[in-house]
Amino acid sequence: MSRTLPAALPEPGALARQQISAPAGLAPRARDSGTRRGPRAIGGGRAEVRSLLYMAALSAARYNPALRAFAQRLRQAGKAAKVRLAAVARKLLGIANAVPRDGRAFDPARCGTERG
Numbered sequence: 001m002s003r004t005l006p007a008a009l010p011e012p013g014a015l016a017r018q019q020i021s022a023p024a025g026l027a028p029r030a031r032d033s034g035t036r037r038g039p040r041a042i043g044g045g046r047a048e049v050r051s052l053l054y055m056a057a058l059s060a061a062r063y064n065p066a067l068r069a070f071a072q073r074l075r076q077a078g079k080a081a082k083v084r085l086a087a088v089a090r091k092l093l094g095i096a097n098a099v100p101r102d103g104r105a106f107d108p109a110r111c112g113t114e115r116g
Helices: 004-008 047-063 065-076 081-102
Strands: none
Touching (some): 047 065, 047 081
C-alpha cells in the first residue's frame, strides 16, 4: 500500500478529507432521476486505489483497534458489511492523506475515529 497509493493517487496532502475520496472512487454517488431517489453507491475514480483500500480496510477493521471500534459502531447502527468496509476505506484514505499534509507520522491516538 505504501508504494501503490502515492503512485496511483499523487494528490495526498493536497486535498481536503472530504475531497480525496472522489478520485479514489470511494465517495458515495447518487443515482437519482427526477423524483426517483436511487441507492447511493461508490464507484468511478481509480479502481486500483479503491481495490487497494478495500483490501486494507478488511484487515484494518479486524486488527486496528481504533478502526475496529469505528466498524463496530457502524455495525451497531445497522449498516451493511460493504457499507462498513467502504467507510473504513474512506477513513484509511483520510489518514493516508493527513500524514503528508501534516508532516508527521501516524499517531493511532489521534486517528480521528470519533467522527464518521
